[in-house]
Amino acid sequence: MQLQKTLLALCLHASVALQARGGTRGANALQAATLEPPTRASPTAPVFDQVCKETGITLSRFMIETAIANPELSELESIFSSIETATKTISNLVRRSSLTGLTGYLDDGNINIQGEEQKKLDVITNDVLKNALRFTGRMGVLASEEEDVPVEVEDESAARYQKEVLVEQTSGKYVAVFDPLDGSSNVDAGIPTGTIFGIFEDNNAECEVVEGSDVSDECLKATLQAGRNLVASGYVLYSSATHLFMTLGAGTYGFTYDEHIGEFVLSHPDVKIPARGKIYSTNEANRWEWDQPLQDYVTAIQKGEGESQTKYSARYIGSMVGDVHRTLLYGGIFGYAADTKNKAGKLRLLYEAAPMAFLVEQAGGIATTGRDRIMDIEPSNVHQRVPCILGSADDVNELKSYYAKTDKSADIYQG
Numbered sequence: 282m283q284l285q286k287t288l289l290a291l292c293l294h295a296s297v298a299l300q301a302r303g304g305t306r307g308a309n310a311l312q313a314a315t316l317e318p319p320t321r322a323s324p325t326a327p328v329f330d331q332v333c334k335e336t337g338i339t340l341s342r343f344m345i346e347t348a349i350a351n352p353e354l355s356e357l358e359s360i361f362s363s364i365e366t367a368t369k370t371i372s373n374l375v376r377r378s379s380l381t382g383l384t385g386y387l388d389d390g391n392i393n394i395q396g397e398e399q400k401k402l403d404v405i406t407n408d409v410l411k412n413a414l415r416f417t418g419r420m421g422v423l424a425s426e427e428e429d430v431p432v433e434v435e436d437e438s439a440a441r442y443q444k445e446v447l448v449e450q451t452s453g454k455y456v457a458v459f460d461p462l463d464g465s466s467n468v469d470a471g472i473p474t475g476t477i478f479g480i481f482e483d484n485n486a487e488c489e490v491v492e493g494s495d496v497s498d499e500c501l502k503a504t505l506q507a508g509r510n511l512v513a514s515g516y517v518l519y520s521s522a523t524h525l526f527m528t529l530g531a532g533t534y535g536f537t538y539d540e541h542i543g544e545f546v547l548s549h550p551d552v553k554i555p556a557r558g559k560i561y562s563t564n565e566a567n568r569w570e571w572d573q574p575l576q577d578y579v580t581a582i583q584k585g586e587g588e589s590q591t592k593y594s595a596r597y598i599g600s601m602v603g604d605v606h607r608t609l610l611y612g613g614i615f616g617y618a619a620d621t622k623n624k625a626g627k628l629r630l631l632y633e634a635a636p637m638a639f640l641v642e643q644a645g646g647i648a649t650t651g652r653d654r655i656m657d658i659e660p661s662n663v664h665q666r667v668p669c670i671l672g673s674a675d676d677v678n679e680l681k682s683y684y685a686k687t688d689k690s691a692d693i694y695q696g
């Protein structure tokens with residue numbers, strides 16, 4: 282009894298302390314976070330009036346409170362629980378890969394449709410995430426970077442059997458899109474990698490899977506949605522710590538994996554990207570093949586001749602989750618632009634650019650092709666690529682002003 286009283290006192294004390302340093306800003310901060318006009322009403326924020334010092338606010342508690350405040354979102358609780366389990370497993374697999382023989386490429390040299398050789402970890406992490414999601418019973422459709430199943434693309438007959446939509450027939454009302462191990466070309470060198478995910482509502486009642494037959498057009502329609510329809514998105518970064526950053530459309534929240542209690546704990550409430558940074562992050566080896574406005578912008582910030590009159594530094598990991606994570610926390614601009622060799626850039630719209638755009642916008646940033654908002658692009662192909670430039674609002678707007686001075690017809694990307 283005495284012990285219970287002491288624990289309760291500790292928890293109540295911790296609650297006050299967290300609020301006093303502004304750690305959990307609660308409903309108002311959550312609701313004020315949306316910059317772009319939302320396509321659906323923002324969820325009501327979870328409120329944490331008591332926080333236990335010993336555990337903090339776990340992701341499970343965050344989702345339980347979210348479901349209490351928004352009963353229509355209650356199914357997301359089990360989806361996040363499955364993402365949590367899968368990404369803890371992936372974090373462990375990545376950390377131990379040099380000891381367990383999981384480095385390198387598949388022995389049979391599997392090449393995916395985009396001409397990339399698949400790593401052992403690409404395949405295993407895909408299975409982990411796919412299985413975790415499919416058994417929630419909440420999923421109608423899953424689309425992953427790593428799946429080899431027919432998908433319909435624009436150029437009908439020849440390109441029909443490309444790859445990578447896995448359709449599960451369940452009663453679920455959600456569609457998940459994901460890249461299980463983004464940046465995996467780096468993984469054997471101990472460089473940060475990550476999982477990116479997005480959740481849409483399955484708004485197509487006609488999507489029905491017939492075993493042994495192709496993916497139906499209705500199921501593809503359920504998958505091919507613009508980013509503005511996302512209900513949730515996030516990433517998990519596997520680095521010096523494992524971080525899970527997510528949004529449900531009312532602010533961006535960051536959790537850090539606490540290995541001592543085996544839980545993701547809220548560490549970055551209501552993340553706000555600085556309005557301007559002084560870091561640019563891009564693969565500059567492509568510079569001579571970029572659009573002229575982008576070349577001119579980068580030259581200006583390198584010389585300290587941009588709007589802020591500050592000389593910028595370059596930081597590029599070459600692993601999107603790590604580069605976006607740093608940009609969210611420190612500010613600045615990250616991008617993979619179109620170049621004359623890759624006319625739509627490299628990043629995939631559905632499971633890389635759009636989920637990251639949602640998260641960045643919810644933190645007060647911007648994500649663009651240079652001209653158009655990433656969230657408004659309607660995908661026509663599951664594996665469609667898109668130029669993606671995102672980050673601090675002032676930095677991205679400055680870049681956009683260079684494009685605005687020129688005619689779109691001169692752009693490499695004509696999407």
Ligand code: FDP
Nearest residue numbers: 463464465466467564599600601628
């Ligand atoms: P990776 O090929 O290692 O999976 O989209 C994949 C990605 O990594 C991103 O994570 C990263 O931002 C980009 O490619 C890096 O491409 P470059 O090597 O061409 O810079």
